[in-house]
Amino acid sequence: MTWFRDAKFGIFMHWGAYAVPAWAEPIGELGTFDSTYWFSHCPYAEWYWNTSQIEGSPAYQHHQSTHGGRPYDDFLDLWHADLFDPNDLAALFARAGARYVIPTTKHHDGITLWDAPGTGTRNTVHRGPRRDLVADLAGATRAAGLRFGVYYSGGIDWYAGRRAVIRHESQIDDHGRANEAAYAAYALAQVQDLIARYQPDVLWNDIGWPDLGLDDLPELFADYRSAVPDGVVNDRWDGTHSVRPSVSYDFLTSEYQANRGNEGAGPWENCRGVGYSFGFNQAEGPAHCLSPAAAVRLLADVVSRGGNLLLNVGPRSDGTLPPRQRAVLEGMASWMAVNSVAIHDTRPLEGAVPGETPWLRWTRTDDHAYALLADAAGEVLLPHSAGLIAPVRLDGKPLTAHAVSAGTAISLDDVGTLPVVIRFRLSA
Template sequence: MPERAMPDRPTPLDPESLPEPVDVSDNSAALRAVHEVVAAGPFDATWESLAAYEPPRWYEDAKFGVFLHWGVYSVPAFGNEWYSREMYRQGTDAHDHHRATYGEHRDFGYKDFIPSFTMEHFDPTEWAALFRRAGAQFVVPVAEHHDGFAMYDTARSRWSAARMGPRRDVFGDLSRAVDEAWMVRGASSHRAEHWFFMNGGARFDSDVLDPRWSDFYGPAQREETAPNERFLEDWLLRTVEVIDRYRPQVLWFDWWIEQPAFAPVLRTLAAYYYNRAAEWGREVVINYKWGAFAPGTAVYDIERGAVAGVEPTVWQNDTAVSRTSWCWVEGHEYKSVRELVAELVDVVAKRGVLLLNVGPKPDGTIPDEEQRLLEGIGHWLALHGEAIYGTRPWAVPSEGPTVVAAGSFVDGAAPAYTAEDVRYTVRHDVTGDALYAVLLAQPDGGVARLRALASTSALLTRTISDVAVLGSGTVTRWDRTPDALEVAVDGSTTEHSGPVLRIRFAPESDQPRQDFLHQ
């Protein structure tokens, strides 16, 4: 990793410039309004009722969205987006770095980075255009991270981008630009973890102990304790505020909502969101991790993850262009476009959706390398998106010698894919049935060998009528042998993968469609 230039110490926050604290001690009227929406239906706050939820078709067809981690933590740009926690944990690299770079924590704390979060070059229209060129169908910015600084215009806190730092509703501005670019707006909430996130600062002399900043650093409670009712009410009402003010159609939650204390408010929140969506006439998605929601009541999300085979319902992998961090830091270890395309194809073949994160800089620009990665994915999708968007899994999602680890946090070293590693998808539309085979590397001699489509295979009962290559290149010969469907491709210059093949079939009026699609 290259040496990191030490920044000049920013100007600390001026207490005299701050807006007055917001009084949120009485939540009774707001809670009554929430319960009225829940009572009006069609969903009520029980897992049994919420089990009637069905993920929308637009989401399962979309396949690819962009995630954004952008906040005050982008200013120190050290380590990762957990800087606000790690800087207060004695003995960590972030703690030592903070003291050496900015001084003692009591004199310069996390809040003092806010004036440097200027985003003076932020252009939401340019961002949306980039995400559109990347092929994204929906965009999920962080509305509030663990640090408690809202990126949206909230009435429940003075600590927001609308009142401090850039003094603009950056979340709202980006959401409008996403709408105008014909993508779907989303939001992520990491607020739950704020219960304990800055508690390291309560164990030594730091500004976390200063009562002037308790509405920002608090609660800063022990992580061993369950959140109390006041915190749970505030979490619910902050989330409701995002729903009502911005109408996101994807609502993503980080892991700590799996704590048992959250279960009642999660059911209330889900019923509220689904009922509000019914009022709007829109179909929405809640993403959750681990066991926070009952199966079938929302869409399961696996962080930096993969599954072994085809899942029975749509799921999501949230990952990043970088292995190093979700937010902007110096010296990122970036993935390649080829690796990201393979990850997308693997997810889609197994009935998944990929939510890919980038981390903008505090001045409002997206790093050049991250733009290049998004443009590379978009170029590949522009040529081969027919095999991705709107498709469904086939009888088998994949073949080949390279094993993809299943589970969370498995995107370590890039897999060494070969031309024998293939991912399959299918579609049925007005043009007829089609099976797609994406080779994850270029085949030797230009001949692709698809073993799942051998003449002796029981997986395919249809008669192949045509084989074509998407993007560049021409199929000069194909032959179904006892070992494989062999396809010779001439002139393929496909970037970031091997050839992407489309296989069509002779009409068989007596062939049930679902037998072919294997859905």
């Protein structure tokens, strides 16, 4: 578990046949809308199959006018991934400071990115890309020195499980989540196959697990931890988030603004996209997406509160990253090249006060404390308890500082939206 708590930053990758239509209404972040409105206007492009079946929804209208109402599985055959370069992507993720990568191996559409048992030809090995995309990503990720995890949609499968259209969150358990014994066996065999083939460092399940398979989970987790002794398991196995003691997870999750109550004591991870969608959404523009500075600040905020950030990218159907997403990661890479010591292997700093005007977050290691500061100019107070001495800027620029009763007062040139990092030595 130590490696996960030290990693601080991971890359999520949502890639599937939904990258062909690549469309959703970019309304905003999960957790900020009424459920009925959310599902009919869902900004998640990876939910396209569901949203496009809700008559009267913008996705329904788009699917009829743009794609003539064609069957969803046509998109699998139109997904060619002809420009997919896993080594280039893994190198970018490493430069950006990520320490683990988690791609979708099966999302809610039930299409698997490897030759999964029970799928016949409905996977990327036999159709569409005609490649084992999971193997490609696992090999490239590990060759770049990063850990590799797998996302699996255990609770929802619109092909092998239940095909009812979901119009409200309350319908997920009622008729959206597949609870039958046959599907439970199907999902179990696929996760067992993922473990056997790829030995993932993270098992990241979504939307619960079939009710008639919940009793299989303790043995599944025991077998996984035997095969991957330092592997970790997320909390989304029993319902959306685990509540059964027998479902032994290692870390809690939040998503955009949803389940923020999980961001507390113990290991936790916040996931979100660069924009409002996880899968590539061609309808998103700059106003819907993080800037490089906003992404750095999000990472710093999560880490300063003891969590990990799992930042998602959604490749286009050809396998390339949209330029806006790549620019965010390249911007993070430039910042991390100087300041990663304030992120990796850190913990929250007790006795320090965060702020919004100017923007301020704190982290610490055994020997140093780090103030991450933005939107500041002139003399600024960095409030903290005693024991922080000898402040310097990590970027090497001059810094004037003196101790005051409430912390440290510093003088510096204008700092914009991208944080600078001031390192303090912790006195004995």
